Amino acid sequence: MGNFDRSMSLAGEPPKALNTSQKLAVVTGMTGMGILILQLFNLNLGNSALWLSISILAIFAGIIWFSQAAYAHKQKGIKNDGVWFKSISSRGVLAWMAGIALTGFYIVLYFYPEYLGLVKDGDNMGLIALFDPLSKALSGNPASQWFVYGTLYTVAILAFGAKFLWKYRHNKYEQLRTVSVMFFQTAFAFFIPEIMARLNGDLPYYDLKNMWPLNYYNFERYRINGFIDSGSVGMTMLFFGIISIFVISPFLTYKYGKRWYCSWVCGCGGLAETAGDSFRHLSDKSKFAWKVERWVVHSVVVFVTLMTTAVIYSYLGNDTSKYWLTKTMFISGVAIILTAVFAWVMIYKREELEKDAKYGAIGYFTIIAVLLGMHFFSGNGSIFIFKAETLRTTYSFLIGSIFSGVIGTGFYPIFGNRVWCRFGCPMAAILGFQQRLFSKFRITTNGGQCISCGNCSTYCEMGIDVRAYAQKGANIVRSSCVGCGICSAVCPRGVLKLENGPEKGRINSKDILLGNDVDLMDLVNNK
Amino acid sequence: MEHIVIIGNGISGTTLARHIRKLSDKKITIISAESDYFFSRTALMYVYMGHMKFEHTQPYENWFWKKNNIDLVNGFVDKVETDAKKLLLKGGTSISYDKLIIATGSKPNKIGWPGQGLKGVQGLYSKQDLEMLEKNAPNNKVCNRAVIVGGGLIGIEMAEMLRSREIPVTFLVREKSFWNGVLPAGESAMINEHILEHHIDLQLNTNLEKIISDENGRAKAVVTDKGETIECNVVGLTAGVTPNIDFLKDSDIELGKGVKVNRFLETNVKDIFAIGDCAEQHENIGHRRPIEAVWYTGRMMGEALAQTICGQKRAYNPGHWFNSAKFLDIEYQTYGWVFSEQSKKNTEQHFHWRHPQEKVCITVAFDNDSHKFLGINTFGIRMRHEIFDQWLTENKDMDHVMTFLKDANFDPEFYTLYEDEIVAKYNADFNKNISPKKKSWKRIFSIA
Numbered sequence: 014m015g016n017f018d019r020s021m022s023l024a025g026e027p028p029k030a031l032n033t034s035q036k037l038a039v040v041t042g043m044t045g046m047g048i049l050i051l052q053l054f055n056l057n058l059g060n061s062a063l064w065l066s067i068s069i070l071a072i073f074a075g076i077i078w079f080s081q082a083a084y085a086h087k088q089k090g091i092k093n094d095g096v097w098f099k100s101i102s103s104r105g106v107l108a109w110m111a112g113i114a115l116t117g118f119y120i121v122l123y124f125y126p127e128y129l130g131l132v133k134d135g136d137n138m139g140l141i142a143l144f145d146p147l148s149k150a151l152s153g154n155p156a157s158q159w160f161v162y163g164t165l166y167t168v169a170i171l172a173f174g175a176k177f178l179w180k181y182r183h184n185k186y187e188q189l190r191t192v193s194v195m196f197f198q199t200a201f202a203f204f205i206p207e208i209m210a211r212l213n214g215d216l217p218y219y220d221l222k223n224m225w226p227l228n229y230y231n232f233e234r235y236r237i238n239g240f241i242d243s244g245s246v247g248m249t250m251l252f253f254g255i256i257s258i259f260v261i262s263p264f265l266t267y268k269y270g271k272r273w274y275c276s277w278v279c280g281c282g283g284l285a286e287t288a289g290d291s292f293r294h295l296s297d298k299s300k301f302a303w304k305v306e307r308w309v310v311h312s313v314v315v316f317v318t319l320m321t322t323a324v325i326y327s328y329l330g331n332d333t334s335k336y337w338l339t340k341t342m343f344i345s346g347v348a349i350i351l352t353a354v355f356a357w358v359m360i361y362k363r364e365e366l367e368k369d370a371k372y373g374a375i376g377y378f379t380i381i382a383v384l385l386g387m388h389f390f391s392g393n394g395s396i397f398i399f400k401a402e403t404l405r406t407t408y409s410f411l412i413g414s415i416f417s418g419v420i421g422t423g424f425y426p427i428f429g430n431r432v433w434c435r436f437g438c439p440m441a442a443i444l445g446f447q448q449r450l451f452s453k454f455r456i457t458t459n460g461g462q463c464i465s466c467g468n469c470s471t472y473c474e475m476g477i478d479v480r481a482y483a484q485k486g487a488n489i490v491r492s493s494c495v496g497c498g499i500c501s502a503v504c505p506r507g508v509l510k511l512e513n514g515p516e517k518g519r520i521n522s523k524d525i526l527l528g529n530d531v532d533l534m535d536l537v538n539n540k
Numbered sequence: 541m542e543h544i545v546i547i548g549n550g551i552s553g554t555t556l557a558r559h560i561r562k563l564s565d566k567k568i569t570i571i572s573a574e575s576d577y578f579f580s581r582t583a584l585m586y587v588y589m590g591h592m593k594f595e596h597t598q599p600y601e602n603w604f605w606k607k608n609n610i611d612l613v614n615g616f617v618d619k620v621e622t623d624a625k626k627l628l629l630k631g632g633t634s635i636s637y638d639k640l641i642i643a644t645g646s647k648p649n650k651i652g653w654p655g656q657g658l659k660g661v662q663g664l665y666s667k668q669d670l671e672m673l674e675k676n677a678p679n680n681k682v683c684n685r686a687v688i689v690g691g692g693l694i695g696i697e698m699a700e701m702l703r704s705r706e707i708p709v710t711f712l713v714r715e716k717s718f719w720n721g722v723l724p725a726g727e728s729a730m731i732n733e734h735i736l737e738h739h740i741d742l743q744l745n746t747n748l749e750k751i752i753s754d755e756n757g758r759a760k761a762v763v764t765d766k767g768e769t770i771e772c773n774v775v776g777l778t779a780g781v782t783p784n785i786d787f788l789k790d791s792d793i794e795l796g797k798g799v800k801v802n803r804f805l806e807t808n809v810k811d812i813f814a815i816g817d818c819a820e821q822h823e824n825i826g827h828r829r830p831i832e833a834v835w836y837t838g839r840m841m842g843e844a845l846a847q848t849i850c851g852q853k854r855a856y857n858p859g860h861w862f863n864s865a866k867f868l869d870i871e872y873q874t875y876g877w878v879f880s881e882q883s884k885k886n887t888e889q890h891f892h893w894r895h896p897q898e899k900v901c902i903t904v905a906f907d908n909d910s911h912k913f914l915g916i917n918t919f920g921i922r923m924r925h926e927i928f929d930q931w932l933t934e935n936k937d938m939d940h941v942m943t944f945l946k947d948a949n950f951d952p953e954f955y956t957l958y959e960d961e962i963v964a965k966y967n968a969d970f971n972k973n974i975s976p977k978k979k980s981w982k983r984i985f986s987i988a
Contacts, residue, residue: 088737090869094704095590183869185954294592299601459950460925462864462873464835465551466583471596480599501952503591505866507873507922510950514981527925529840530859 034082042075052140053129062146069164073172080176089183091503093294093472101426102291108426116423123414126158151207163203166284170198173287180290186498186511190276194283197222202280216243219250222278224257226317227440229408234328263447269513270454271444272496279440281433284422285474286497289430293474293499296429302476306435306493307370310442313412315377317439319384320408322347323401348385351378362450365520412437431474435493445492453513454496455520456489458482460527463508469500483508486523543567544849545627545637547617551835552816553643554578555842556849561608563850568609569635571627573616575667577602581645582835584670585697589704594667620791622809639849642788642799642807642814643842646781646833653689653777655751660759661775664698673701676774680707685772687711687762689748690779691718693865696731698776699740700868710741710770712748712762724880724903726892727919731867734899738868751775781833783818796820798831803855805845813849815841825858827877834863860932861915862925870899875928876915878905888914891938891969893962895920902962904941911937921958922950930987939974942966946979 031039048068051058058064084092100107121128130139137145141156144164148156174195181187201222209216217239225231231254240247265273275282296302322344329340355378358366366374421433434441448454456479463486469479475493479500482489489509501509544560546553549572557568583597605612615629620640627635648663650656662672677683686702688695691713699709715721718735720728735742747765754760761771783798794800794808798820805813814820816838821830828837840858847854864873879888889908894901900920906913913936916928927948931941945959963976 088734088869093589093591097593098590184952185956186952189954459922460929461836461839461862462925464582464864465580465599466586467580467592467596467599468583468586471592484599498952505871506864507871507950510922511953515985518985525843526839527929528836528859528862529843530857 032082035079038075038078038082040075041078042072045069045071045073045075049140049143052143055130055139061143065143065147068143069168072168076172077175080179083176084179084182091183092180093503096291096294102294104295104427112424112426115425116419119414119419119423122158122162123418129158129161131158148207151204152210154210166280167198167203169288170280170283171195173290174283177287177290181502184498184502187502190498191286193277194279194286197278198280198283216240216247216250219254220280221250221253222280224262224440225254226314226321226443227279227281227438229317229321229413229439232321232325233405234324237328262444266444266447266454267452270452270494270496270511271441271448272454272494272511274444275434275441275495276497281417281421281438282431282495285425285430285434289422289425289474292425292430294429294471295427296431296435296474296476298470298473298476298478300478303478306476308373309436310438310445310493311370311373311377313416313437314439314442315381316404316408317412318351319381320401320404322385323404327401344385348382351381358450365450412439429474429476431476431495434495435475441493441495445494448494449490449492451516452490453516453519454490455512455514456482456494456500457510457512457514458486458488459506459508459510461486461529462506464506466505468503468505469509472499472503474499479509486521486526488519488521490520541565541567542638543569543636544639544641545635546570546641546643547627548572548643548645548816548818549575549578549612550581550643550645550816550838551578552645552838552842553641555839556641556643556815556846557610557842558608559843559846560849561610563846565609566849567611569611569613569637571613571615571617571629571635573614573630576612576614577605579667581665584664584667585701588670588673588701617787620788620793620812622792622812625811638811640812641845642785642793642812642818643816643838644784644787644818645838646817647784648694648777649690649780649782650777651779653748653751655753655759656777658751658753658759658775659757660773661751661777663777664694665781673774677702677705677707679705683707683773685710685770686774686776687748687770687772688776688778689762690777691715692778692780693719694781695776695778696735696867698778699735700738702774702776703738703740707774708741710743710772711735712746712764713742713744714747716745718742718744720880721882722880723917724878724890724892726894727901727903727917728880730894730899730901730919731870734868734870781817783820783831785818796830803857804848804853805841805856813845815845825856826861828858828861836863860929862928867919870919871922872917872919873923874915874917875923875925876905876913876932878903878915878917891966893958893965895958895961900958904938906938911939913938913941916941923948924950924984926987927984938966938970939972942972942974943977944983946976947984949979 045068048064097103099105101111102108130137130141132138136142137155141158141161144156144161147164148154148160174191177191178188202220206218206220210218217236230236237251240251262274276286326340326343329338329343331340355374358374416437417433421437424432463480463483465480465484467480469483473479474497475495477489477491477494479489496511498511501511544566546557546569549570553570557570560566560568577598578600579594579597580599583592586592587594587597613635615631615633617627618630619628621628625637627637629635646665648665655661660676662676663669664673677686685708687710688698689712695711699711702709717725717728718731723731732742732744743764749763749765751759752761752763759772759775761769762775763769785795785799788795788799792809793812798818799807799814800822801807801814801819802822805815805819807814817831817833819831819841824830837858841856844854844856860876862875866872878890887908888905891904891906892901898920902919902921903917904913905915913931916923942963945962946957949957949959951957959976963974966972967974
């Protein structure tokens with residue numbers, strides 16, 4: 014009884030020790046990691062290909078063995094036993110250590126790749142050199158820090174994906190979705206771009222499943238030139254990049270909600286769902302966090318729109334005889350599109366927005382309108398207060414590296430696994446906007462069956478207070494919902510279901526829940 | 541301004557308060573000695589199992605109450621003075637009320653077993669019970685074995701909780717098969733199997749004789765009516781609950797097992813009402829028992845009484861019966877009435893289907909002569925509440941239910957569906973020729 018600890022939870026501290034298999038599995042996995050870490054100190058182990066294979070295999074084996082030891086002897090079903098008692102998954106010492114280590118890794122990766130062994134104009138050393146054989150086998154080029162990162166990222170998604178599949182083996186939705194993110198990461202983010210680089214050296218590295226504004230750099234001058242110079246393949250890719258924003262993604266989001274992307278395709282989502290699954294319950298569900306989320310994520314969208322407009326604007330010309338797309342044409346086009354979206358929302362979808370969202374939208378729209386207007390009054394190059402290049406580097410530093418990598422992933426063990434998706438991802442915000450305003454998707458609540466237990470809210474990685482809706486019997490049509498389906502999975506009463514149904518009646522709310530025999534019309538009329 | 545005082549901050553009292561606030565600006569006070577803020581009692585097990593922290597079981601953030609002008613008082617009501625319209629709290633403070641609502645819920649049954657007062661012997665109902673279990677059974681070193689007595693929903697939850705910390709559990713069940721007073725035989729048998737799969741030592745047909753004490757007054761073993769002595773450190777008594785109304789014994793309020801109320805949830809004393817587990821109806825409503833210790837009925841009474849208190853007098857008129865539970869990994873839902881073999885009438889006939897490998901089954905009850913659909917139990921299949929509610933209201937027959945069964949499925953996407961097999965078995969059992977209709981959103985949404 015000495016270990017009765019109220020600080021962790023009402024229920025103190027039960028056994029949290031690993032079983033023998035799990036301990037051995039940890040040793041195996043850590044050996045694999047150890048090889049990588051040794052390389053950081055430039056310890057030359059000789060045969061890189063062999064040691065890299067051993068390292069990656071050991072990491073794989075360790076994680077899969079661990080999962081087997083954790084779940085194989087249990088009945089299939091939700092097994093979150095002790096999640097809040099384990100140091101790693103309850104913001105304990107291990108969580109902080111992991112968070113600091115991951116954050117440190119990201120800082121080195123983004124800003125000091127030379128410490129990983131990256132050598133400009135020469136042979137790589139250390140960790141990056143270890144990955145050279147694999148990189149050469151795939152693309153013919155030596156490895157870069159991004160190749161190292163991409164490989165480890167893919168390994169993490171595959172190995173922890175296997176763990177996820179084991180843990181949720183009773184749930185086909187979770188299984189299919191996980192196989193899907195594992196596939197898209199391995200094929201689209203890892204192998205295909207490398208192989209395309211080998212086939213056509215001038216083609217920019219292009220992860221086809223990434224779309225603007227997540228890949229905010231896609232319309233920069235060097236990429237556009239790369240696409241154009243690569244002939245029909247490049248032009249197809251450029252065209253694909255554009256229709257994926259304006260056609261493919263709105264259509265799929267209309268049919269299935271934003272989950273088709275965030276939980277089935279996206280690499281950030283892929284890592285969050287697999288390696289991040291042990292941290293999903295750490296997201297903040299308070300109303301305060303929700304307010305912060307709305308302001309931050311929408312500001313990021315405005316910023317990325319401004320930035321991309323400025324970047325494209327900066328390399329367009331004014332001479333109609335030389336360019337079919339001139340600065341004026343482009344800027345007018347952007348203004349027309351933004352106005353059309355704004356007008357459509359304010360005219361037809363007004364009722365679906367919260368008051369602060371309306372003020373925010375009007376405010377942001379005014380800013381954009383003013384900035385666009387400046388185009389016609391100022392000289393070339395700096396239509397915005399800042400130079401396009403300043404905007405781009407600021408975005409790339411603040412959002413592209415610090416937010417998406419350093420905080421987004423590094424802080425998994427502290428703030429949960431979807432910090433980036435929830436607060437920072439402009440793509441998720443745009444898809445969420447579509448999901449909220451026009452989509453067949455919703456989470457249906459089952460009549461009067463909710464017991465307000467709170468499992469759904471606790472395990473919502475996006476910090477949605479699912480229970481608040483379920484206990485009112487209201488469908489959940491939140492723009493942040495990525496459709497991971499875990500709320501439905503952990504619900505002990507079968508109250509929640511992800512559905513693509515008719516749009517009519519999607520947003521509902523009930524005065525009295527099902528079960529009480531009252532004449533609802535009578536009740537409403539008597540009010 | 542009228543002062544509404546609610547004793548008890550469980551689902552009934554809280555629902556009542558919220559709905560009164562929606563409908564009026566009356567002064568509302570909720571008194572509880574159990575916890576400062578409303579929490580979901582049904583979720584206590586997940587706190588012990590480490591799925592959630594206690595704060596996660598609280599559906600509203602702490603600022604909610606002040607913002608909605610609902611006063612919370614942490615106190616224990618000793619006495620109700622109905623003439624003076626006053627409550628006396630332990631410690632001497634008093635609170636006067638204009639309308640009083642008793643929503644004090646239940647407490648675990650103690651049937652009079654020898655040794656039931658020993659240390660290490662406990663029920664599982666309140667937050668304090670959970671804290672006690674944490675002290676009694678923090679791990680399998682302090683608690684080498686636990687014995688649970690009573691084969692109901694709390695018993696199996698307690699077994700699941702203890703097993704999550706790998707504490708050996710012996711489960712003494714008086715009946716021949718788990719919960720067979722409520723469940724039909726096939727379902728009860730399936731749960732028996734599932735309990736054993738979880739390495740719970742299920743002893744059916746076994747009663748507790750006495751609990752034996754060690755030299756410090758702690759339970760050290762139990763003796764069963766089969767003469768077996770089982771050493772253990774914790775004894776869980778989960779043989780049902782009774783209304784928690786001892787503090788009303790000396791008052792003018794009419795009591796039976798619970799607080800006696802009419803269909804308007806009024807007691808015999810003007811301006812005093814009772815809702816939830818502690819309320820006892822004078823007469824059964826339909827097949828319902830006079831006292832229903834069920835989450836949903838507590839909530840529904842809160843909803844109904846709020847209307848009455850806010851000036852639209854409305855009887856408590858529960859619709860079609862429904863309930864749900866989870867037996868370890870098997871989810872259970874029920875809509876309408878499916879009685880066990882022990883309690884069903886001759887006119888009630890059952891159709892039972894069970895999956896050959898998985899722990900999935902359903903039982904549908906119907907009237908023998910008219911084939912009218914009476915109710916359904918589902919295990920491992922989720923069903924849509926609205927659909928069954930509608931079918932029960934419209935008195936649909938079995939053929940209709942089977943034909944449109946696919947509309948009622950509420951399982952997550954991509955799950956294996958069993959309706960074709962279920963209907964095939966129905967056709968075989970009753971010599972029918974029904975082909976199930978494809979799921980139709982149009983039909984579903986004309987109801988939901």
